[in-house]
Amino acid sequence: MEPGFLQLSTPSATHCHLHPLVMFQVLDHHTRRNDETGRVVGALLGSANADGSVAIRNSFPMNHDDVTHQDFGLFFNTMEALHQKVNAREHVVGWYTTTKSTDDDKDEVGEEDVALHSFFEEKVGEKHACVLVRVDCNIQRASKLGVSAFTSSNMSLRSDKTAPELVLGKCFSRVTCHIRAYEAERIGVDFITHNTIGQGGGEVLGTDLEKLESSMHKLMMMIDQSIQHVDDVLDGNVEADTKVGRALAETIAMVPEMSAAEFDTSFSKGLQDILMVQYLAAVTQAQISFWQKLQSMGA
Incomplete structure (x- = not known):
């Protein structure tokens, strides 16, 4: 009998392109949250390219981060159907979350993210890897936004080649995430970042x-x-x-x-x-x- 071996699947997404609109939506969702809410989550919309990269162009917020709640799946299906009517080319490519107020500089995937990632991974399907984008919203004491992206791989165990896989858990790996902006978008992004991030500001948009x-x-x-x-x-x-x-x-x-x-x-x-x-x-x-x-x- 052959000895058992551990199998680790490889994620298909090599890198992702994040548009500034998504960043503004995430920050707006974080700003409008209730005071007792530690973090916010939402779905990411976009498309997968032939080279394995994922373009993230839009998003919509979720009402809470409890995936076991009976309204979580219903709310997601309703929001996805509405966005499909507006733009049928944008599909769910992953989800986002903000770091909790108690996380400080912590930049890693926690246990509370596994269930949420499994939910969105099922919605994305097997066409490409589900992307998790974590955004650090504590920008008052930072010089730039902290953005990190992850994909997951299933860790499974087999006793032999003919035996079914026994999934032990998920292994999250960091992927490259670039913020891509059109020239028209970059003008607004530069103006906002120069006036809101770090010390100083007060610049007035000229004539x-x-x-x-x-x-x-x-x-x-x-x-x-x-x-x-x-x-x-x-x-x-x-x-x-x-x-x-x-x-x-x-x-x-x-x-x-x-x-x-x-x-x-x-x-x-x-x-x-x-x-x-x-x-x-x-x-x-x-x-x-x-x-x-x-x-x-x-x-």
Whole structure:
């Protein structure tokens, strides 16, 4: 008779991409919780990519973290059905939890997470691994958000190759988690993080002209970096990278061909449109304020 052996399955998810919207939803859920609630949990929505990565784009909160409660499964099914009606491409890919107020700097999966992970793992299915994202919401004394992601593997025991598996438990392993944001999202994320995380803050979002000037400075900086990289490659100081070359070629191809005079005309028209919209918005705001003042005087 062959000796028994321990078998450990390997998770299929290699890494995950987390969008800032999910972070805001988690923090909002944590802020709105009851005072006696130590942590909050919720479901993560997204899709699995062909390379094994998982894109997390949305989430919805759960009413409590007691998976044995009779309303837990009913609440989950209702929320999942509502989200499927809005966006059928987003499926449940895992779940999130925040660290308890007594956990301090603890960043590991606890025993209370196993039952919840098993519940969401059943909902995710066998297409890809169920992702657990833990968020440290104690950001008052931190310089950045603490985010960690985990997947689980079943530890099973077999007496021989023909015997059924005896599942002993789950082994959680950390996976790489990157926060991915589109350029439009990054502007808002940078503004919020600069004003809320760490000491200081009080920065005021500038006017349209100030934002345009900032964008132009950023564009010039990126162009200078690209030119410097090309010069370094031509001089032999940096090894050529085909991916960077393709990205630069695609970027240049997207720029329309126009003369300096045509560019100045187009830029002036766009600037005049911005000023006109800003003027109309100011006039509308003044009329609304005047109407509200008249209403309050008449009352």
